[in-house]
Amino acid sequence: MLQGMVLLLLFQFLGEGISRFLALPIPGNVIGMALLLAALSAGWVKSEWLQEAAELLLSYMAMFFVPAGVGVMLYFDLIGREWLPIIAGTVISTFVVMAVTGWSENLLDKHEES
Amino acid sequence: MRELLASPLFGVVLTLLTYQLAELLYRRTRFILFNPVAVSIVSIILLLKLCDIPYQNFNSGGRMILFLLGPSVVALAVPLYQRRQEILKRKLPILIGIVAGAISSIISAAGIAWLLGGGQGVVLSLVPKSVTTPIAIGISEKIGGIVPLTAALVVLTGCLGAICGPEFCRLIGIRSKAAMGLAVGTASHGIGTARMLGEDRFAGAIAGLAIGLNGLATALLVPLLWLLFG
Numbered sequence: 001m002l003q004g005m006v007l008l009l010l011f012q013f014l015g016e017g018i019s020r021f022l023a024l025p026i027p028g029n030v031i032g033m034a035l036l037l038a039a040l041s042a043g044w045v046k047s048e049w050l051q052e053a054a055e056l057l058l059s060y061m062a063m064f065f066v067p068a069g070v071g072v073m074l075y076f077d078l079i080g081r082e083w084l085p086i087i088a089g090t091v092i093s094t095f096v097v098m099a100v101t102g103w104s105e106n107l108l109d110k111h112e113e114s
Numbered sequence: 115m116r117e118l119l120a121s122p123l124f125g126v127v128l129t130l131l132t133y134q135l136a137e138l139l140y141r142r143t144r145f146i147l148f149n150p151v152a153v154s155i156v157s158i159i160l161l162l163k164l165c166d167i168p169y170q171n172f173n174s175g176g177r178m179i180l181f182l183l184g185p186s187v188v189a190l191a192v193p194l195y196q197r198r199q200e201i202l203k204r205k206l207p208i209l210i211g212i213v214a215g216a217i218s219s220i221i222s223a224a225g226i227a228w229l230l231g232g233g234q235g236v237v238l239s240l241v242p243k244s245v246t247t248p249i250a251i252g253i254s255e256k257i258g259g260i261v262p263l264t265a266a267l268v269v270l271t272g273c274l275g276a277i278c279g280p281e282f283c284r285l286i287g288i289r290s291k292a293a294m295g296l297a298v299g300t301a302s303h304g305i306g307t308a309r310m311l312g313e314d315r316f317a318g319a320i321a322g323l324a325i326g327l328n329g330l331a332t333a334l335l336v337p338l339l340w341l342l343f344g
Contacts, residue, residue, distance in 0.1 A: 005185070008185040008188045008189055009184075009185055009188075011188050011191075012184045012185055012187075012188045015188070026249060026326070026329060026330060026333070027246065027248035027249055027329075028184075029183070029184045029185075029187035029188055029248075030187060030246070030249075030325065030326040030329060032184075032187070032188040033187055033188050033189075033190050033191045033194075033322070033326060034191075034326065036188055036191035036192075037191040037194055037195055040191060040192075040195040041195065041198070047192055047195055047196060050189070050192050051192070053185075053189065054189035054192040054193075057182065057185055057186040057189045058186060058189055058190070058192075058193070058311050058318070059311075060182075060186075061183070061186045061304070061307070061308040061311060062150060062151050062276070062305070062308030062309065062311075062312070063129070063130075063133045063150075063151070063154070063179070064179055064180060064182045064183040064186060065151055065180075065183065065269070065272065065304060065305050065308065066129050066132070066133060066151060066154045066155055066158065066176075066179065067125065067129060067172075067173065067175075067176030067177065067179050067180045068180055068183075068247065068265075068269055069151065069152075069154075069155035069269045069273065070155055070158045070159055070162070070169070070172060070173075070176060071169070071173070071176075071265065071266070071269075072155070072159070072266045072269055072270070073159045073162065073163070073169060074169055074262065075262050075263060075265075075266045078260065078262065078263050078266075079263070079266060082231075082232055082233060082236050084230050084231075085226070085227040085228075085229075085230035085231055085232030085236055085237070086227065086232065086236055086240070086263070086267065088226055088227070088230055089222075089223050089224070089225075089226040089227035089230070089232065089237075089240045089243075090223065090240060090243055090267050090270055090271055090274075091274060092222065092226050093218075093219055093222040093223035093226060093240070093243065093244070094243075094244065094271050094274045094275060094301050094302065095282060095301075096218050096219070096222040097215045097218055097219045097222070097244055097297075097300055097301035098215075098275065098279060098282055098283060098288075098297040098298065098300075098301040098302075099286055099288075099297075100214050100215050100218040101211045101212065101214060101215035101218075101293075101296055101297045101300040101301065101324075102211070102283050102286070102288035102293045102294065102296065102297030103286075103288065103293075104207070104210055104211040104214045104215075105204075105207045105208065105210075105211035105288075105290075105292060105293040105296045105297070106287075106288055106290060106293045107207075108206060108207035108210055108211070109204050109207040109290065109292060109293065111200075111203050111204060111292075
């Protein structure tokens with residue numbers, strides 16, 4: 001468990017470092033994910049080392065977004081001023097993206113579900 | 115009392131407790147509007163407003179919970195690695211799906227807001243709404259959006275996909291786990307991914323892949339579309 005947590009944080013740290021050092025527009029944790037995927041594929045890191053920690057974090061990932069969502073309360077005035085274009089644009093566009101992406105994948109993917 | 119409310123313990127305990135109750139509510143009712151993330155956010159905002167507790171008091175603990183999001187995103191590499199063969203088999207459909215989603219997101223969000231009379235700042239703030247928060251903020255800043263508004267809309271978009279993404283997909287005939295995970299991950303980034311992880315680990319892993327790739331695609335496409343139509 002601790003070993004997995006240390007590895008995850010280490011890869012996040014590396015990712016943050018690269019993101020900042022190269023001034024990339026991609027956040028450090030996403031780069032960390034890519035680096036870890038590469039290390040797993042190369043066999044430098046074994047997925048069993050991470051299993052427990054990854055399982056725990058991913059089971060509760062939804063909860064980690066709650067504080068970010070509470071931050072919306074600071075911007076109620078801003079949203080209230082032009083609520084119609086803001087809410088309609090956000091809501092309709094979210095469904096448009098799901099339909100476009102899902103249909104494209106469905107149409108092009110000839111593999112059986114496993 | 116005042117000191118206790120200012121300690122990080124307050125935000126941590128409030129988030130954990132509220133989420134646990136919200137999850138219990140969802141498990142008992144299975145009613146989609148009772149999505150645990152959305153219910154927790156609304157309940158905490160109501161509580162803070164009613165008791166007149168400043169957001170800063172909550173956030174000293176909230177920040178600690180939010181910190182765990184970083185290693186969680188890194189942890190998405192594990193299910194991606196374990197299901198790599200199924201993902202590689204579909205690399206083209208996945209890539210095309212994400213790029214199509216990124217283009218439709220930019221155009222539909224900005225287009226609808228513009229048609230409904232949104233000001234320039236508002237329209238531009240909507241452009242990166244389907245992208246994970248840190249990338250969305252970077253894009254909004256660059257094109258002249260209102261950064262806090264973008265941050266709020268990213269959360270709203272995420273909750274929407276988490277509340278009814280899988281249900282909407284089934285309704286419009288998207289049933290495969292790969293397509294559903296990709297659709298919800300591309301439209302609703304991490305919050306949508308968290309919901310997909312609860313449904314199915316493979317769908318969740320694909321949604322996690324979509325967070326990174328849609329962020330990258332949008333960051334690259336926005337300047338390009340700007341040149342074409344700006």
